Amino acid sequence: MKPIIVCEPQCWGFEHVPFNAALLWTVLLAYPGTPIIFWGEAEHLSRVKKLLTDLAPTELARITWQKIPLPPRNSGGWPRLWHELTWIRSLLQILPTAQWVLLCSVTNTAILELKILLTGQKTAVPIIAIPHSILSSLLAPQPIKPWTWLLNLRQLFRLPQPPSLKYLALGDSIYHHLTQAYPYLAPQFVVLDHPYLWSQQNVTPLREDSSAIVRFGYFGVGAKGFDKFAQLAHIIKPKYPQAEFTLVGFLNKAHQFSPYVMGLTSTPLSDEEYQQRAMTITYSIWLADAAHYRLAASASFLDTLSYLKPGIYLRNAYVEHYAQSMGDIGYLCADEASMITVIESIMEQFPTARYQQQCQNILHGRTIFEPITLAPKLRAIIKL
Numbered sequence: 001m002k003p004i005i006v007c008e009p010q011c012w013g014f015e016h017v018p019f020n021a022a023l024l025w026t027v028l029l030a031y032p033g034t035p036i037i038f039w040g041e042a043e044h045l046s047r048v049k050k051l052l053t054d055l056a057p058t059e060l061a062r063i064t065w066q067k068i069p070l071p072p073r074n075s076g077g078w079p080r081l082w083h084e085l086t087w088i089r090s091l092l093q094i095l096p097t098a099q100w101v102l103l104c105s106v107t108n109t110a111i112l113e114l115k116i117l118l119t120g121q122k123t124a125v126p127i128i129a130i131p132h133s134i135l136s137s138l139l140a141p142q143p144i145k146p147w148t149w150l151l152n153l154r155q156l157f158r159l160p161q162p163p164s165l166k167y168l169a170l171g172d173s174i175y176h177h178l179t180q181a182y183p184y185l186a187p188q189f190v191v192l193d194h195p196y197l198w199s200q201q202n203v204t205p206l207r208e209d210s211s212a213i214v215r216f217g218y219f220g221v222g223a224k225g226f227d228k229f230a231q232l233a234h235i236i237k238p239k240y241p242q243a244e245f246t247l248v249g250f251l252n253k254a255h256q257f258s259p260y261v262m263g264l265t266s267t268p269l270s271d272e273e274y275q276q277r278a279m280t281i282t283y284s285i286w287l288a289d290a291a292h293y294r295l296a297a298s299a300s301f302l303d304t305l306s307y308l309k310p311g312i313y314l315r316n317a318y319v320e321h322y323a324q325s326m327g328d329i330g331y332l333c334a335d336e337a338s339m340i341t342v343i344e345s346i347m348e349q350f351p352t353a354r355y356q357q358q359c360q361n362i363l364h365g366r367t368i369f370e371p372i373t374l375a376p377k378l379r380a381i382i383k384l
Contacts (some may be wrong), residue, residue, distance in 0.1 A: 002097060003064075004031060008040040008104040009087045012073060014047060014268060019299070020104050021051040022195035022371055027102065028059050029375035034099065037064045039087070055197065080109045088113050096123050100382050103129040106167075108137075108151050118162035126382055128190065130168045135178070135295040154182075161188055168381075170194040170297040173321035177294045190381045194297045196369040199275060199306045214346060215244045217281035217309070218261075220300035222251040225287030225314075228336060230258035232285065235340060240347040245285075248277045248303075278307040282355075283330070283346070285339070290316035305329075305366045310358035312342055326365025328358050 006027060008020050020040075027036060038045065045065045052060060068090070071083030088110065091101065103110075106129040114129070137153050150156070167189050169175040175191040216236075218229045226247075233245035237260040247263045257264060263277060284304040293316045301319055304311050311330035313319050323329055333339045345351075367373055 001034060002099040003035040003037050005091070005094070005098045005101045006036055006038045006104065007068075007087070007091065007101065008038075008044060008048075009068065009070065009084070009110065010105040010107060011044055012041050012070060013043045015044070016105060017044065017047045017051060018197060019194070020044075021048045021055075022197045023102070023104055024048065024063070025052060025056060025197065026195045026371035026374045026378055028056065028062065029371050030379040031099075033062075035062055035064065037066055037098075039066045039068045039091075041070045042067045051197070080107065084110045084113055088117060092117055092121070095121075095125050095127075098125055100126040101128070103127065106131050106134075108134060108153055108156055111153075111156050112151065112159075114165060115156070115159050115162060118165055119160065121162070121164070124164055127165045128168050128381070129165065130170065132170075133292075133296045135169075135174070136292050138178075138182070138295060139291060157182070157185055157188065166190050168192055171318065171321065173317045174295055174297065177317060192374060192377055192381065193369050194299075194302060195371050195374050196302045196306065196366075197371070198366070199278070212350075213242050213244055213282075214350065215246055215280055215282045216285050216312070216343065217246045217248045217278070217283070218287075219278070219284055219303045220249045222247065222249065225289070226251065228287040229285055230261050232287075232336070232339065232343070233258055233260035236343055236347070240344070243343070243347055246277060246281060248274065248281060249300075278303065278309075281307065281309050284309045284311040286311050286313040286319065287336075287339075288314070288316075290314055293318040302369065305362050305369070308359045308362050310355060310362070312339055314339065322365075322368075325368065327361040328354070329362050329365065330358060 004027060006024055008016065011020070024036070024038060038048070040048070045067060049060065049065060068087050071080055084107070095101065111129070111131070114127070118127075134153060142152065169178060169189050169191045171193055172191055175189060178189060179186040216232075218226060229245065236243050237245065245261045247261055247265070250268050251264060251266045269277070284300075286298075286301065286304070288298070296318075298318055301311070311319070313330060313332050314336070315332045315334055320332060323332060331342045333342060
């Protein structure tokens with residue numbers, strides 16, 4: 001039986017580990033009995049394997065773990081083109097021996113090389129590639145330097161498309177915006193919700209004591225909206241001492257500091273510490289740029305669902321889409337002033353009944369992200 005090749009050619013160590021483990025589990029469920037070869041950087045392979053060991057130890061026997069060299073972390077632009085060639089050439093050499101290929105992440109330079117090298121290939125082996133945050137570059141202005149134009153995603157997507165290559169959008173809202181803004185991309189893309197493996201420690205304590213501490217948490221790396229989160233803490237904490245603000249993640253800038261936010265660190269948290277912090281949160285606060293999430297999925301949103309935490313969100317298309325599907329999973333706010341109003345109302349009188357219903361809505365609605373739900377959809381996409 002021909003194997004399925006799942007390849008992570010971009011990420012090192014802890015990067016994208018939960019996503020790739022969930023994606024790999026989805027493939028395992030979609031194709032029972034089929035051998036799988038997982039390509040990736042050595043430490044990344046080890047972390048993905050560890051995460052899957054407790055979930056599906058018997059299925060791991062179907063996976064061959066193959067180390068590949070990755071491009072240097074900070075390489076980009078035209079110099080990265082040559083680094084990408086190593087794994088792409090290796091992939092194309094064994095392509096005829098595979099059922100199909102899933103690229104867990106892909107860069108603009110990899111897209112260019114795949115388009116060039118797949119042109120004229122006689123094999124019809126399907127390749128599904130996932131462009132993560134690079135899709136948001138479609139919203140950016142045209143680059144000023146002419147020699148970078150060809151690597152701009154708008155130009156890349158207009159180049160002739162090999163019929164065997166498709167791109168995967170991680171959610172209907174992303175696909176909808178993409179195809180509304182760029183109708184010519186509709187036949188190049190397929191859509192599947194972001195697969196996720198939920199935390200095994202996700203019990204939310206009932207809140208019966210209205211005088212209890214209320215903790216508001218910022219999930220993820222402090223790059224997208226952390227300064228605004230710190231400002232919220234600065235406004236709320238002096239007025240409501242029982243409100244606490246906690247970073248569930250780490251800062252990408254060591255100088256970011258707030259006397260009103262707990263848990264500040266520039267070092268990535270261990271899995272255990274991350275889980276412990278997440279469990280203590282009452283509400284998740286989401287302050288990232290809404291425009292970015294027209295074309296990108298949010299891992300911090302899924303972390304919020306994993307720990308059954310209702311959110312207080314700046315309104316954005318990505319979260320709004322899932323709120324329409326799942327029901328009341330938190331508060332969608334038009335602006336930061338509205339968020340302050342919501343937080344103050346919670347501190348004045350905690351909405352116990354609504355809070356518990358929100359947690360239940362999350363628990364029942366989040367099944368749309370589970371590999372067992374997504375597996376038949378993935379198989380339908382590949383049509384094998």
